[in-house]
Amino acid sequence: MKVYSYLRFSDPKQATGNSIERQIQYANRWAEERGHDLDQTLSLRDEGLSAYHQKHVKQGALGTFLRAIEEERIAPGSVLIVEGLDRLSRAEPIQAQAQLAQIINAGITVVTASDGKEYNRERLKAQPMDLVYSLLVMIRAHEESDTKSKRVTAALRRQCENWMTGAWRGVIRNGKDPAWVKWTGTSWELIPERVTAVRHVIDAYKKGHGAQRSYAS
Structure with missing residues (x-):
């Protein structure tokens, strides 16, 4: 077993x-x-x-x-x-x-x-x-998640509607931010150590390495 x-x-x-x-x-x-x-x-x-x-x-x-x-x-x-x-x-x-x-x-x-x-x-x-x-x-469990999803969707819709009428000029957040950047309140900033890892992955992919082939750094 x-x-x-x-x-x-x-x-x-x-x-x-x-x-x-x-x-x-x-x-x-x-x-x-x-x-x-x-x-x-x-x-x-x-x-x-x-x-x-x-x-x-x-x-x-x-x-x-x-x-x-x-x-x-x-x-x-x-x-x-x-x-x-x-x-x-x-x-x-x-x-x-x-x-x-x-x-x-x-x-x-x-x-x-x-x-x-x-x-x-x-x-x-x-x-x-x-x-x-x-x-x-x-x-x-499904009802809890379904209710939460509907609330988030409704909140985003209200923000978009307010933005279109000029009542909202803030950042509308939908989903998760990329792991290699952070929001300072006014602009995006790169996170150096994470950017290095992402660029390494992209370079490896361009060389033909990916999910179907093993890659050793």
């Missing part, structure tokens, strides 16, 4: 707390108490990727894990430990439930560190109400 730990934050600032350390400790303890080792070969960490917009599946570690399941590279009997079901998905409940089902139907147990619940075929067959509970958690 292999035990994996999956970590996700929609905002990288959340990583500055003790949530990561707490979950890693929980995962190590859970595996140790059952005589298993926490597998470190497959990195499962999505920082700054939204589960509402499914970016963690489209371009993140969870998507890699799901593809590994499809390719039968994750053995049945393995365990995936997450802080809560809302870390797996905040998509529409039917889609979130399908992703959980894909993992469970592959013979993998999902353990939620926040409440110690375990989800697998045997347990859900014996306690079907746990399936209902998981769906309720996913419904709540």
